[in-house]
Amino acid sequence: MSDQDPAPASDPARGGRRWSRGLGYGAAVVLCAALAVVLGVANPPRDEGVSTDRLGPEPGDTVAGYLDRARDSLAGPDDGDRWALVSFGDYRTAGELPAATTGVRVGQALYQVPVPRVATPLVAVQVPGGDTALRRSGTDAAWQLTDRLRYTVPDTRPAQILEVAANRLRAGCACAPGVVVRAPLGRLRELADRPGIRAVQALPADAVAGRFAVAPLLPDTGDPIVPPADDGPVPAG
Template sequence: MLTVPGEPESGPRDGAEDISGLWSTRTMRAMFAAVAGVVVVVLIAVGAMQPPRSEGVSTDRLGPEQGESVADYLARARDSLNGTDSAERWALVSFTEYQTPQRLPELAGGLRIGRVLYQVPLPRVQTQLVTVQVPATEEVVLRSAEDAAWQLLDQLRRTVAVDERTEKITTVSVARLREGCACAVGLIVRGTLDQLRNLAARNGVRAVEALPADAVAGAFAVVPLLPDATGVIGPAPDDGPVPER
């Protein structure tokens, strides 16, 4: 067989080159896996030092708990106003009596109102709590009962199956709210601790409970202390007749 000078001879290869290439590939894969493992460990360590940001879930809450005595809640609300810092915070104002929309600006003591809470009082009949978001204008606060009525009516229209009693309760509640009834049970206001303490001392105010200064607007639950609540907080009776209007 002729051999061309300067070119490798044809024929079967030794095999050493293939084995060497195989070991080289395996070595590179092992090194890559080791490096990747180190990167994963580093990322885990960084994640442990820097926990993921909250998704906005909040446990902040204003108002009495089920099973809590009214006396204990009133004491807890007073304790929430302790402090000397000047940061503004959200607070729940609970009333001594059910109030009309016209009295709300006065009861807020000049503080910004963020929400108005309505619940139409009917003897031994459970009615729905309605929360109305309001911007910082007195005009919107004064018409908040009408907005509460629209919320109830819209909910009734969108509900597929409603029993006769629930429909009647809602209808009566809407009618009374539109008439400007004394049905407001509380406010969410914003102010400093000094302002909130002064507010708690005003006539017509039963309690003021403040959240921490870092609480986010709209990210906390609210259950007002109803004006006629006494003893221990629990489900209201619902065995009374629903009035016609």
């Protein structure tokens, strides 16, 4: 064996060096883990929070109680832009929405096809701006429901409801119970006084788009406000 040959694996000196090196690595790992725990305690992850903002009545509300709460939401001197729900006194067609919302920016058009004792889905259509997009929002709602049909078991009640609702929206039905708008409080108060407007409810000024729930006060809702019945026959068209 030459002088340059490595020591055999059983060499005690080499084994000792490996043991001490492994011990050093292990101590470093333990130290890093302990440091991570300390840093985690000192700097806990930021709580993103859960949004609880909601536009529309709560289940169990009375109509009068909700109308009072909506009216109160428009009070105050602040005139910054607010997100607000406009609930109509009767269902509107897409073509009627521009005239009903003159002077305010519509962010969403809401559609829920009225069918007696059948729970049809609420559809929110984003409106990028302008009356043209608002007038075609009923057709856009129909396409949303048609897309849902692709993922629904055929020939079931849910599929039948989606098909009927999409067909009626595509035919231009009066199926819009309200819209979501953005405007100053003063303009919202003026909007609330217009004929055919049942309620306008504003959110706080710090409400963030896309971080609040929406459930319009339907024109045919009675007291107490509860989810609609779904025990009636689904019409053929």
